[in-house]
Amino acid sequence: MKLREIISLLHAEVLAGEDLINGIDVDRCYSADLMSDVLGRSHANGILITGITNPQAIRTADIADIQAVCVVRGKQPEAEAVALAKQKDLPLFITKMGMFEACGILYTNGLRGVAERQ
């Protein structure tokens, strides 16, 4: 699914990486507030949906080669997180939707989860 499509489905506001969004196409979704749960999964072409607003969400996505980060429940990421996302060329956006609703919408539209690392 095109990242642009995800942003429109979630009525999301883009905070970083606007210029990269059109070139990204994903088919998987990591959703977690615990970063180790993200790091414990295998590699996939996906985005991260999280309630974490500190720079660690961006660090995690960068380390795990995740394509973009979406923060839920309208929470405003810390300024350092936005700056890090810009530095790492990682699209970051926020949605007012909750985790459940956001994931439900993306699942219905074809995104799938990521398997545990073996």
Place this chain on the structure above:
Amino acid sequence: MTLERKEQGPPPDRMTKTQEMVYELTVGEVMPPTMVTVAPGQTMAELRVLLRDNRLSGTPVVENGKLVGMISIEDLINALTDNAINAPIRERMKTKVECLYADELLVHCIAKFSKFGYRRYPVLNRNNELVGIVTKGSIVEGLLKKLEVEYEQSESKAALTRQRPTMRKFFEDVTADEISFAFKYNIAGQTLKDAGKAASELKNALKKLGVCPPLLRRIGVATYEAEINLASYTKGGVIRAQVEKWGVTVEAIDTGPGIPDVEKALQPGFSTAPDWVRELGFGAGMGLVNMNKCADEMNLRSSVPEGTHLTMQFYYTS
């Protein structure tokens, strides 16, 4: 504790790739786009023609859009033996049918094949409507297609970076009694403010040295978790990485307080994380478990109150 790679036979990277794929692909993704079905009212003679013309050995039986049974060439042979070639399919079909769901992972599908021994399984969506049929052939075809796509992608990537030597190539080309690259990062304790920076820097450095992306990811994730542990639980410490001919060693060394029970610390979900760590999204008790999965070998030594010395080794796969 020392963990050794247990894989034998095929090259480890190829093995892991296919294994990864059966966890990534769903039944729906390998299922052929079209299928042939029959109605329960049709005769076995009609089935014979249909199987012959479509070169099939079996097919689902559908009534009013719903799956009602499966009929195969074996049933046809039995019908011939019983002189029942004009009997309706309804009387000869199998009605006890094992099904798969289109969104099930391929790994479950393969398990079902070996458990029940049938040659084909009808595929349903979550509204229990028949959407296709899957055979061992379609699994193989699906995996091959995916391999082909990934091969092409890695080929085009390789073409872009052809001039760039890999780490292994570099070590083959230079000679000395001992060659290594060493990296050291100081990690502050009791704050997660900069945690992850060292892992990120190390990953970047290894990328520049030509370490391949899957290995980069494993080293990055394991180093990140180690760094989080140093920052969360210790008075501070260092992360050292040594790049050698055979692979990469990453060490996390701290100055205390040490882990009282190492066995317990290695259990999934065991955590002594304070609230401030949990609020930042860590402390789920999965850090060491993740490191163990990422590293080819891991060794954890700790004494109270001197400190902890974690060693992880990663081998080149390409």
